[in-house]
Amino acid sequence: MKKSASRVAILGSGNIGIALAKGLVKAGIFEPAQITLTRRNSAALATLAQEGYTTGSDNPAAVEQADILVLAVLPQQLNKVLEGIKPSIEPHKHLIISVISGVSCADIRQELGVEVPVVRAMPNTAISIGHSMTCVASDCASEEQLALVEALFDTVGSTIRINEELMTSATALCACGIAFFLRSIRAASQGGTEIGFHAHDALKMAAQTAKGAADLLLQLASHPEQEIDKVTSPKGCTIAGLNEMEHNGFSSAMIKGIKLSAEKAGTLYKEN
Ligand SMILES: NC(=O)C1=CN([C@@H]2O[C@H](COP(=O)(O)OP(=O)(O)OC[C@H]3O[C@@H](n4cnc5c(N)ncnc54)[C@H](O)[C@@H]3O)[C@@H](O)[C@H]2O)C=CC1
Ligand SMILES: O=C(O)[C@@H]1CCC=N1
Numbered sequence: 001m002k003k004s005a006s007r008v009a010i011l012g013s014g015n016i017g018i019a020l021a022k023g024l025v026k027a028g029i030f031e032p033a034q035i036t037l038t039r040r041n042s043a044a045l046a047t048l049a050q051e052g053y054t055t056g057s058d059n060p061a062a063v064e065q066a067d068i069l070v071l072a073v074l075p076q077q078l079n080k081v082l083e084g085i086k087p088s089i090e091p092h093k094h095l096i097i098s099v100i101s102g103v104s105c106a107d108i109r110q111e112l113g114v115e116v117p118v119v120r121a122m123p124n125t126a127i128s129i130g131h132s133m134t135c136v137a138s139d140c141a142s143e144e145q146l147a148l149v150e151a152l153f154d155t156v157g158s159t160i161r162i163n164e165e166l167m168t169s170a171t172a173l174c175a176c177g178i179a180f181f182l183r184s185i186r187a188a189s190q191g192g193t194e195i196g197f198h199a200h201d202a203l204k205m206a207a208q209t210a211k212g213a214a215d216l217l218l219q220l221a222s223h224p225e226q227e228i229d230k231v232t233s234p235k236g237c238t239i240a241g242l243n244e245m246e247h248n249g250f251s252s253a254m255i256k257g258i259k260l261s262a263e264k265a266g267t268l269y270k271e272n
Contacts, residue, residue: 001154003029003030004029004030004034004152006030006067007034007035007036007065007066007067007068008021008024008030008034008066008068008069008070009059009062009063009065009069009070010036010037011038011059011069011072011081011085012038012039012074012077012081013037013039013045013048013055014039014072014073016072016127017037017072018048019123019127020123020127020156021037022128023128023129023132024152026156027130027155028155029152029155032048032051032052032053033053033054035053035054036054036062036066037053037055038056038058038059038062039057041057042055042056042057059081059085060085060087060088063088063094066094067093067094068097069085069097070098070099071096071100072099074100074268075100075269076269076271078103078108078111078269079111082108082111083111086112086114091114091115091117094116094117095116095145095148095149096116096117096119097118097121098120098121099121099123101122101168101265102168102171102267102268103120103268104167105139105141106139107269115140117138118139118140119136119138119141119146120137120138120164121136121153122135122167122174123156123157123174124174124175125178126178127156127157130155131156131157132153132157133157133158133174133177134158134159134160134174135159135162135167135170135174136149136161136162137161137162137163137166137167146161168262168266169262171261171262171265172259172261172262173258176265177258180254180257180258184210185203185207186206188202188206189202189203189205228242
């Protein structure tokens with residue numbers, strides 16, 4: 001994607017909002033000066049202001065200056081933000097991208113009372129280094145608008161388009177998933193320390209091994225069990241360790257955790 005002429009406002013610049021801004025700048029799509037970051041306590045954005053981003057806490061002013069609006073507050077903070085920006089929304093100028101879990105495109109339009117195009121995007125924090133898995137969905141945006149959002153997120157990782165009903169599932173598998181895989185790498189490193197490695201070496205060894213496993217699947221379009229079969233020598237140590245993990249519920253724990261996260265993701269806004 002070539003350099004964009006758009007102006008972006010990220011309303012709610014916390015963990016994911018800042019990660020997105022950094023990723024887009026790192027990819028060369030936007031200059032920091034094209035991105036406005038808002039947050040209730042804008043002093044927390046001082047370092048980003050020094051890097052050239054426009055920062056502040058005035059959401060309506062940010063909306064007026066931008067054509068792409070990214071909603072990145074917590075679900076329970078959303079209605080207040082929408083109430084504040086409602087008078088500044090121009091349906092033919094603005095495209096709204098929401099990364100908020102559990103809030104539908106229709107919820108946002110209903111709260112705004114305006115027929116503005118809304119696209120949901122579910123990235124993960126690896127977006128800051130260009131390795132996000134981002135799922136994109138909309139119930140109303142044009143093909144052109146969806147393609148624009150996909151192209152934006154393609155610059156900061158991989159993107160797939162899904163049905164909006166699957167957005168809470170995507171939240172669990174991909175956005176929460178970063179934490180699940182990080183915890184499994186941490187656990188592997190703790191095992192490594194117990195069998196003789198210094199903690200920092202064990203962590204590096206576990207992380208690079210996890211990266212290799214993921215790349216085997218992505219680069220060879222292979223299946224996990226096909227790759228596992230190549231590691232497990234008969235009567236060997238891999239199958240002994242793997243079966244011990246399964247007897248202790250390894251796959252089951254991951255599956256149950258992902259199911260619970262998906263259920264929870266669907267309730268975050270409604271619990272409001
Ligand atoms: N953290 C993650 O990995 C991901 C988070 N999400 C979604 O992104 C949203 C944000 O999550 P996080 O970044 O983790 O939360 P966060 O708490 O780090 O960020 C939210 C930010 O919004 C700001 N904020 C609250 N009210 C505001 C207002 N009225 N005006 C301007 N800013 C305001 C807060 O000060 C805070 O900095 C959530 O809805 C979450 O579901 C989606 C994908 C991944
Ligand atoms: O934990 C959460 O609710 C958010 C949504 C996905 C990642 N973090």
